Amino acid sequence: FSELTRTTPPPEELRACDDVSHWNQEIASLEALLLDAKTALAAAENRAFALRARRAPINRVPDDILLEIFHAGAVELGLPYDEDGIRMEPFQVLIAAVCRHWRNLAHGTPSFWSRILIQHPYDSDSARLHLWLSLSKPSTLSLVVSCFFGSFTPFQNEQFKALLQDIAPRLLYLRLDEDVDMCRAILLDITDKATRLKHVVVSQNPWVHYSGSAWASVSLVSGPFSSRLSIASFSGPSALLPMFFISVLRHLDICFLDDELYNQGGEFQFFSMLGECESLVSLRLGNCRFHQIPSPDAQMPALMELKSIEVTYLLDSRILGWIANIVAPRLRSITLGCAELDFTAGIVDGWGSTHHRREESFWEGVKDLLERDKALFFSRHARVEFVEVRSRISNSADALQSMAILEAARLPHLRCFTWGYLALWGGYMQPDPQNKWTKDKGGALHRFARAYQALGLPLTSIIVYYPLPTTHSNPLTIAPSQPSRRLPPLGLPSPLLPLLRQQSSYLLPPLPRLAPVAKSVSIIFTILKKHVLCLTLPPVHPGLLRRARPRRSCASCAHRAPYGSRRGCPFVRCRKEQGIG
Known part of the structure; x- marks a missing residue:
């Protein structure tokens, strides 16, 4: 245009064109800065999100792992009470109140609400219990009834029976801390409906009173029932055994509560009933105070699946012969104990005698039994791996015959042997270094260790018990997690320390008061120092072991x-x- 008109543009036009190009450049640079700012903002947001997630790692836990944590914490059953009778919030309720995600997760897991505890009469008809039952559907239930039915009114009894009738098809575990009559009535009510019930536990507390005088002449094993429960494990009085199909029982824990419940011949009925437990894996006879025991020539039960047997508070040594004659080719663990009642408890002498003696009579009977046949006890159980012998007076010379049993048997598969006596109700009894029984105990352990070392048998663990001091409020042993000033110093004497240093093992503090026991242990450790993997003197309080330092x-x-x-x-x-x- 300027050439056509042969004129030049004015200066204002030239400046305006320059301004346009300038602002275009400014806009381009600002857009680049804005893009950089957006990129920086996105990076800052990502970093902030990562930091927030790092501060709350529970948010990154998968739901399946979170549920495992919930189940581990829900060991306490629902509806608990404190010492003052005030209801405390259960763990399940506390978890569900943390956040919406946890609440949805807890409410959507029926097994999380499957444990129920009834401690008070009005718990059986509470709104919380019905909510608990609705959240647990269709999962199986574990029910514990720990309140005494004497506190129930007739109307509350009917409510509880209606509750059991409603949840019986879902019951998997049932525990009743009630008298035997009430337990029998409860089990009879749910026999036809409790098709999934596998575990039944009835109180073995001897202070649970029996209602009325109907039990004064009841037999040890009651009569037959029209219908029975098919369960896998039972723990409770033997009078309830006829209520179950015992041929499918795998775990049986029988407690004999009172001598008055025994009639003539009741023990024979019980032993014959054991012969029908074809699937039995573990057997425990607690407070075993039989008046009569089957003779050795009687037919013994054949328990082909039995792996462990425990008999506590033995009153007649002839029960050892009964155990020895049981046909149990898979038996691996045997526990014999005389430490269930108080120290002055009487012991039956003979088949029907009323003369009672102290615990020494049992060990005298063991001695007589071993003199006839030392290997009788383990003649059919050569594959036993774990043996435990408990006695409150294991320093007695007659109690040492339990050592002779193992020494004569030479069990080729024995791996762990536990011997000793538990805490006394009367107080702490210190071993006397000059006592002949204490010296005999060390000699018996010495002979026992030498016998197994000579044969090269796989004995890897020896556990020796000894009593600890007791308190007036708690006559049992002091818990290891609660050390007391009255607890004596524990450990081993100085002759054993050089051996432990050579083995790069652990040192124990000096033990002046229990030197005789420690001396016998040091003998065993010297003999079997290459074979013994575990040597324990329980209970052990914290700080007992300290690392040996060169x-x-x-x-x-x-x-x-x-x-x-x-x-x-x-x-x-x-x-x-x-x-x-």
């Missing part, structure tokens, strides 16, 4: 100081000679 000698005075000590020799003259300030 020591170094001072070059000038041969003083032995802990390795790594910067102080050097404690003698001033020697330290100055070494130039130690």
Whole structure:
């Protein structure tokens, strides 16, 4: 245009064109800055999100792992009460109140609400219990009834029976801390409906009273029932056994509560009933105070699946012959105990005698039994791996015959042997170093260890019990997690320490009061130092074991100081000679 008109553009037009190009460049640069700012913002947001997630790691836990944590914490059953009778919030309720995600997760897991505890009469008809039952559908239930039915009114009894009738098809585990009559009535009510019930536990507390006088002449095993329950494990009085199909029982824990419940011949009925337990894996006879025991020539039950047997508070040594004659080719563990009642409890002498003696009579009977046939007890159980013998007076010379049993049997598969006596109700009894029984105990352990070492048998663990001091409020042993000032120093004597240093094992503090027991243990450790993997003196309080530390000698005075000590020799003259300030 300028060429056509042969005129030049004015200066204002030239400046305006320059301004347009300038602002275009400015806009382009600002857009680049904006893009960089957006990129930086996105990076900052990602970093902030990562930091927030790092501060709350529970948010990154998968739901299946979170449910495992919930189930581990829900060991306490629902509806608990504190000591003052005030209801406390169960763990399940507390978890569901944390956040919406946890609440949805808890409410959507029926097994999380499957454990129920009834402690008070009004718990059986509470709104919370019905909510609990609705949240647990269709999962199986574990029900524990720990309140005494004497506190129930007739109307509350009917409510509870209606509740059991409603949930009986879902019951998997049932525990009743009630008297035997009430337990029998409850089990009879749910027999036809409890098709999924597998575990029944009835109170074995001897202080649970029997209602009325109907039990004064009842037999040890009651009569037959029209219908029975098919369960896998039962723990409780033997009078309830006829209510179950015992041929499918796998775990049986029988407690004999009172001598008055025994009639003539009741023991024979019980032993014959054991012969029908074809699937039995474990058997425990608690407080076993039989008046009569089948003779050795009687037909013994054949328990082909039995792996462990425990008999506590033995009153007649002839039961050892009964155990020895049981046909149990898979038996691996045997526990014999005389420590269930108080120390002055009487012991039956003979088949029907009313004369009672103390616990020594049992060990005297064991001695007589072994003199006839020392290997009788284990003649049919050569594959036994774990043996435990409990006695409250195991320092007795007659109690040492339990050692002779194992020494004569030479069990080729024995791996763990436990021997000793538990805490006494009367108080702490210290072993006497001059007592002949204490010396015999060490000698018996010595002979026992030498016999197994000579045969090269796989004995790897020896556990020796001894009593601890007791308190007036708690006559049992002091818990290991609660050390007391009255607890005596525990450990082993100085002759054993060099051996432990050579083995790079653990040292124990000095044991002046229990030196006789520790001496016998040191003998075993010396003999089997290459074979014994575990040597325990339970119970052990925290701080008992301390790591053995090598020591170094001072070059000038041969003083032995802990390795790594910067102080050097404690003698001033020697330290100055070494130039130690």
